[in-house]
Amino acid sequence: MSRVTHLVAVFVEDIPELLEDGILYVSRECRVAMHNCACGCGEEVSTPLVRTEYDLIMDDAGPSIWPSIGNHDFACTSHYIIRNGRIIWAGQMSRGQIEAGRAYDSFLKRGSPTKIQTVVAWLKRLWSKLIG
Secondary structure: OOOOOEOEEEEOOOOOOOOOOOEEEEEOOOOEEEEEOOOOOOOEEEEEOOOOOOEEEEEOOEEEEEEEEEOOOOOOOOEEEEEOOEEEEOOOOOHHHHHHHHHHHHHHHOOOOOHHHHHHHHHHHHHHHHHO
16 A cells, blocks of 8 residues: 545445545544545544544535544554645654643543633643653
């Protein structure tokens, strides 16, 4: 398998057993989008489309998913953003940055934070990235 530079969205009811490279399978019923890792390693990447996980934006230029796709537990450790159907490679993250991001995600999933809590969490995450 080779590295993928673009993803095309295909809407399905159920995710197929075998995923094709370059296709972002979107199931509104299952509230998930799946694709093969863009690095070409063959791993399947699942992005739950729920408020506390990932957002999918569809427009004429192609699908965008936010936040970034961080395959930190895969052997490839790939990290990228899907914007307008294009794969934009992001830098590798340190173990500390990964754990800070996971802690922030956990914080958000506990409930609706106040604006102050959100700003404090963001500042802590920024501090962790800068200090490493």
